Amino acid sequence: MSSQDNENLERWTEHFQKGWLKNFVDTKSIDWKLYKYVRNEQTVSGKGLELSKARLLLVSSAGAYLPSRDKPFYAANLLGDYTIRTFPASTPFSELEYAHDHYDQTSVRDDAQVLLPLNHLRNLVDEKVIGSLSETVVSFMGYQPWVGRVMKKTLTAIRKIVQEEAIDAVLLVPS
């Protein structure tokens, strides 16, 4: 991630605070007509890599977490939850739970691979298509209207794992 990450952040934050957030504080309700989705002007650049030698990190916004170890995301918070959870890539799907109020979980509870393709990725490692898969999966709850908090809290936490686990590439699967 580069300085391009925050190309419009100041302008976006001013609009957010005077519009969507002010309305929320005043009325305790959400008005999406006041919300401005991020419109970046530049795309981050980077060299391609050899997939068969790359170490890949799966990042999911499905709100998955390990209830035997971690607290759920604060899914009911209309201001969003900017924390992350991690769990081992070897975790059986049956041990995961989902805390995310903003999408229909029917499909992921029927077949987790619609959002967490861990079996497919392991097969691709076995077939030597991918070099290796990170031992950790990163998960967050993808209802995060406050972009500044995403950048300062969520992305900072993910970046730390990327560095600690010597990750070459990240696959983001939004829910």
Add this chain to the structure above:
Amino acid sequence: MTSWNAGIIRGIKPPRGTITALQRGMTLGHPHDEAQQKRVLMETLKLLELDAPVELVRLNEK
């Protein structure tokens, strides 16, 4: 990344990505449709081999 939400993704401008016509909650494909899930996954992963930025790739998956 891969997403069903073309509008938001175009605004974010990720370095590499695929767009489908799948639905929220099933980003990689329909439940138990392993062939579709693998297609979306592979089409997305192979973009990593290209220098970014790469134009978003629209996949015929719904």
